[in-house]
Amino acid sequence: MSQHQEQYRRKLISAEEVVSLVKNGDQIWAPVGAGEPQTIFATIASNYKSLFNVTVNQILPLKPFFAKKEMAPHIRYNSWFTSDINRTAVNEGWADFTANNFHEVPKLLRLYWPVDIVMASVSPMDKHGYFSLSLSVDYTFEAIKKAKMIILEVNPNYPRTLGNCFVHISQVDYIVESNAPVPILNIPPITEVEQKIGEYIADLIEDGSTLQIGFGGIPNAVTAALKNKKNLGIHTEMITDGMVNLVEWGVVDNSRKTLHPGKVIGTFAIGTQRLYDFLDNNPMVEMHPVDYTNDPYIIGRNNQLVAINASIEVDLLGQCCSESMGHYQWSATGGQADFFRGANISPGGKGFVTLASTAKNGTVSRIVPELKPGAVVTTSKNDVDYVVTEYGVAKLRGKTARERALELINIAHPDFRAELREAARKYNLI
Numbered sequence: 533m534s535q536h537q538e539q540y541r542r543k544l545i546s547a548e549e550v551v552s553l554v555k556n557g558d559q560i561w562a563p564v565g566a567g568e569p570q571t572i573f574a575t576i577a578s579n580y581k582s583l584f585n586v587t588v589n590q591i592l593p594l595k596p597f598f599a600k601k602e603m604a605p606h607i608r609y610n611s612w613f614t615s616d617i618n619r620t621a622v623n624e625g626w627a628d629f630t631a632n633n634f635h636e637v638p639k640l641l642r643l644y645w646p647v648d649i650v651m652a653s654v655s656p657m658d659k660h661g662y663f664s665l666s667l668s669v670d671y672t673f674e675a676i677k678k679a680k681m682i683i684l685e686v687n688p689n690y691p692r693t694l695g696n697c698f699v700h701i702s703q704v705d706y707i708v709e710s711n712a713p714v715p716i717l718n719i720p721p722i723t724e725v726e727q728k729i730g731e732y733i734a735d736l737i738e739d740g741s742t743l744q745i746g747f748g749g750i751p752n753a754v755t756a757a758l759k760n761k762k763n764l765g766i767h768t769e770m771i772t773d774g775m776v777n778l779v780e781w782g783v784v785d786n787s788r789k790t791l792h793p794g795k796v797i798g799t800f801a802i803g804t805q806r807l808y809d810f811l812d813n814n815p816m817v818e819m820h821p822v823d824y825t826n827d828p829y830i831i832g833r834n835n836q837l838v839a840i841n842a843s844i845e846v847d848l849l850g851q852c853c854s855e856s857m858g859h860y861q862w863s864a865t866g867g868q869a870d871f872f873r874g875a876n877i878s879p880g881g882k883g884f885v886t887l888a889s890t891a892k893n894g895t896v897s898r899i900v901p902e903l904k905p906g907a908v909v910t911t912s913k914n915d916v917d918y919v920v921t922e923y924g925v926a927k928l929r930g931k932t933a934r935e936r937a938l939e940l941i942n943i944a945h946p947d948f949r950a951e952l953r954e955a956a957r958k959y960n961l962i
Contacts, residue, residue, distance in 0.1 A: 536661035567668025569685035635826030638674035695818030831874025839871035859906030897948035901955035
């Protein structure tokens, strides 16, 4: 038995034993999405009454381990990006929400937040004693540096990703083995509206561009519309199934990237088993901490960086609310501001804010005279570049307030254009 294997054996414990290691008042950190330690969390959740005032800090939980009101005095979420798992908890006040730009989370963690325990799912140890953080490097890499205790859930179902994402056995306090299936996020079908938006954006993406694309119908529609492009690259936060398509079609080869040529760069991944198989030991893909991937100045070192993100509503100045419905917190800033600022720094860069023109079965315009009371401005009027609906493209960057209002009215749903013009006159925009 090697030295590394001996250390591994000594540190191996059961998920039930982890519960006794968690103390009242502990701050636990877990990775984004699929990196959460499923077996450990399920066991802690089933024993939640033995704990008090424990906080789980996480972006985008995928499973409702602690999303129950009766758990809150015992184990409480601190959400850095709200998902459907903890959205109700945040808005009803029995979970917390911390505002942030995604690239700054490691810095905020260093400056303001205690890290008692890090718990994360990883791929199995290699012969040199290293575990890969697999699907979620994000802020977890930084949390490990500060943590008083590191507990890894080692799972052979997790892909071994490459890059700046390795943790050595000597850094680890305890290991729990698991065979839980990796969480799957299925690809949603593309609607007619999303397809139209995707086609508009694809027409404006030049060969040789480097892409950041999020998850959902519109991003999937964009990737589907890029089949005839050449020499594209990827520098993103989230790696998705659509990017696998682009690689397999020969559209993405990363050959013209000015930063990390030949490489797909990301910080976390969620998708189907096809994506996870693609990531496993793939030298084309590098996973890095989020304070690298999402640093606007790092992003801007990629020429022709194209950022594509969704919004909820956009006002006539171009202020984009992408995370709340009035006071109701829907998601969070995430990396949207990071990548739009990076795209503005990038030579030849472009940033696309995407949204359907209406909501609630066509009864509500999503191009609005002013944002709802309480709405959060995710992308400021100073950072917005293009806004795209199924009715066209509004180029806002470099335009006057009058020109912006007219551009946005032209891509609003026809049923709402007259009242938007009336509002624009009232506010002396036109």
